[in-house]
Amino acid sequence: MNECTLPSSLPEEVEQALLRCGGIEGFLRDLPKDHELLKRSALYRALADPIRLKILAMLRDQPLCVCIMKSILGIADSKLSYHLNVLKKAGLIEGGKRGSWIIYSITEAGREFV
Amino acid sequence: MNECTLPSSLPEEVEQALLRCGGIEGFLRDLPKDHELLKRSALYRALADPIRLKILAMLRDQPLCVCIMKSILGIADSKLSYHLNVLKKAGLIEGGKRGSWIIYSITEAGREFV
DNA sequence: TCTTAAATTCAAAGTATTATGAAATGTCAT
DNA sequence: ATGACATTTCATAATACTTTGAATTTAAGA
Known part of the structure; x- marks a missing residue:
């Protein structure tokens, strides 16, 4: 679904943090879904x-x-x-x-x- | 500062409500200032x-x-x-x-x- | 019916934001 | 030094949003 190739090397602290939240898969899973982001951004645009x-x-x-x-x-x-x-x-x-x-x-x- | 001419007649309920908050002067006084509105709208624009x-x-x-x-x-x-x-x-x-x-x-x- | 006031709609012009690709900057390792 | 990578900057093109003024709609009163 969300295909993404990670960089070959990363800053130490970022690497660690990613591991802590279940690797890249866990990280992606916890992000808000696109339709949710669209809805919220539309709301903010009306307020802008x-x-x-x-x-x-x-x-x-x-x-x-x-x-x-x-x-x-x-x-x-x-x-x-x-x-x-x-x-x-x-x-x-x-x-x-x-x-x-x-x-x-x-x-x-x-x-x-x- | 904020010169404004009101309409000659108004809906009953609106007229009442305006009186309750100190007339048009009181109403204007309680509105957020322009620089505040600009600041907030800029923030929302960044989120939009x-x-x-x-x-x-x-x-x-x-x-x-x-x-x-x-x-x-x-x-x-x-x-x-x-x-x-x-x-x-x-x-x-x-x-x-x-x-x-x-x-x-x-x-x-x-x-x-x- | 005729007129007037309150609001909206519409198209065109004006302005601001976002996307794109090429070029530039800075850092690290060789 | 040189090459490779990470990121930004810049100019331009594309898109989206806002303003404007004229035309339209609707309801109320004379």
Whole structure:
């Protein structure tokens, strides 16, 4: 599955450490699986923007409508919409209609990062 | 500092919530500062890649030389070097010479994300 | 119905990140 | 010195992400 040829010689301490965790096989076995790494990196990517972190912070204590977030952030509608969508896709916030407004709130998952 | 004009009317529940946290001024005061948001988003950006998360996982239990990481990841030297550098700049790993090898280890900061 | 406000969608432009291969650096052993 | 290996650096190409402004959708009120 994960074919890998080791270098012919290694630093002493690294060699030792590898033996201690069951050789290279044991070492590979304990690494997180690729789909897990992809999932986590996608989550971090959603968090990797100051505007989005600020949105999460704003939603910490109460849900808010887009228009308030817009006036506080001072950015264009479409830009805000883009970032809200990134956060929503990542499962960090969720939004629902309320009359002609759309109100976003933070999810459990999102709350871990405020 | 953060000039912002609020919408003329707001959803009832949002209006209430804003009052509860000291009006718009109180709300703004409690938000994280910009440099803080920038710092955190930079950290998340460094974590936003499966290869880099895998490197952190590999370093969890012991330091490793580049050659081992290369053979396990199966990627080009220069590519690995690039990602190691991203992690290093973010303060998540650190590397030191050991003979003709360079051995990387995880930092305290990095350990929080494995 | 007509108008207005709240949000989203879309395509194009702008910017940042990542991948690639060749060249360079430094270290060790011969 | 020379050769071999470990790693980095660099320029460039490829890809991904973000911004922008115009157009669209939807709901509410006159």
